[in-house]
Amino acid sequence: MLLLLYLTILNVISFGLYGYDKHCAVTNKWRVSEFTLLAFALCGGTMGAFIAMQGFHHKTQHKAFQICIPLFLTLHILLLIIIL
DSSP states (O other), X not given: OHHHHHHHHHHHHHHHHHHHHHHHHHTTOOOOOHHHHHHHIXXXXXXXXXXXXXXXXXXXXXXXXXXXXXXXXXXXXXXXXXXX
């Protein structure tokens, strides 16, 4: 139960960070670093990051995100299978 709460919170934050970064990109404001965006995805916010990337059309052309987000998602699914 605690794991589900952790993942939910992290995915909501991750989604919000990607949306905020997209807003900042459009309005020429200070951006969220790519390291931060990828770090939140790696720590468990991968689904939020993936949905935000597709929904906001943000970071979809960057190789690091094209490779890392699906890789992190696969890793997280495997870990959940092992844990459950």
